[in-house]
Amino acid sequence: MTESGLIIPSLDDMLAAHERIKPVIRRTPVRVSDHLNDLAGCQLFFKCENFQEPGAFKVRGAANAVFGLDDAQAARGVATHSSGNHASCLSYAAKLRGIPCNVVMPHTAPQAKKDTVRRYGGVITECEPSTSSREETFARVQAETGADFVHPYNDPRVIAGQATCAREFIEQVDGLDAVVAPIGGGGMISGTCLTLSALAPDCRVIAAEPEQADDAYRSFKAGRIIADDAPKTIADGLLVPLKELTWHFVSNHVSEIFTASEQEIVDAMKLAWRHLRVVIEPSSAVPLAAVLKNKGAFAGKRVGVILTGGNVDLDRLPWINA
Known part of the structure; x- marks a missing residue:
């Protein structure tokens, strides 16, 4: 709708x-x-x-986005910005489908969440802990990778x-x-x-x-x-x-x-x-x-x-x- x-x-x-x-x-x-x-x-x-x-819970939305991509889109991978859980869940879903995942995370994000992202194969680019820095850094990463943007919530x-x-x-x-x-x-x-x-x-x-x-x-x-x-x-x-x-x-x-x-x-x-x-x-x-x-x-x-x-x-x- x-x-x-x-x-x-x-x-x-x-x-x-x-x-x-x-x-x-x-x-x-x-x-x-x-x-x-x-x-x-x-x-x-x-x-x-x-x-x-x-x-x-974010694995639900991440998996729906990742497994809803056609093969041509999936080949370019997915990317997002996240303080942690969406990043790890998108990395997990991407790993299951065998495609790349790039994530922008604030450098202040808990180490446990960064470790989880990396365990699932996600590539992290760190940014300052503000919405503006997160979005600016992400725009650069997406331009470099051409990946499908899976927004954490919007x-x-x-x-x-x-x-x-x-x-x-x-x-x-x-x-x-x-x-x-x-x-x-x-x-x-x-x-x-x-x-x-x-x-x-x-x-x-x-x-x-x-x-x-x-x-x-x-x-x-x-x-x-x-x-x-x-x-x-x-x-x-x-x-x-x-x-x-x-x-x-x-x-x-x-x-x-x-x-x-x-x-x-x-x-x-x-x-x-x-x-x-x-x-x-x-x-x-x-x-x-x-x-x-x-x-x-x-x-x-x-x-x-x-x-x-x-x-x-x-x-x-x-x-x-x-």
Whole structure:
């Protein structure tokens, strides 16, 4: 579907993406914790996308883009810019298809994420930790390689792939009243909106964002995109701003955006490690932090929480190096 010059992915695009990527992704499990339910005052269901092979949900959108290329396009490879998880997931998908992958990453990206990209064969070009530097460096890399640009989130192929997560979620858990996911650029939230607006329209979509990188929250309240160039937060996967395509979904389908402080994010990360017994990165802890901070909004509800990734530098845990 085309709207105001944008190519808006549809439910059919999501369904086609799910069939395309099934051979290379995992149908991730859903975990629960009685203790976290008691803390939150609601029933929480955690969709563990950190269990994907590259450690993040972004493999869904990356695989849909890579395996949707024709042979001539694929031969030129793919390229992107990313703070980490999209880079590793695109490298993984490209490796599976046997094509080159070039990625631009901020030099401040966690070493664990850089190591994952290289393990999957991705070639890294480092840049300064700002949106402008990232995009300028990428333009040079793409011009040199001629690769197909797979944007981390502002790409209909990527959003259609991310939308498959919510499809699985509502198949695994009946009667969800809300689904909460982190928001940075908005790829996962957009995919969640795409699926739930069509298949579970009574289920609210709620985004969670760090207070120190709250441009999506401010955009939501202002009714227009407000972009920060270089926000700073331990939730390194949520540093990028909304773009036109993801803003379409956020402005039309998101019910609310809640924010959480750095300490609340760290506390939620610890709780998930301790009581779900799964490794998640700070960006993945933001939704739980937001739920615990806004208990009244979720009281007595059945709430789905998407744990988006688990790529953590174990030598630089936030509660050790705070």
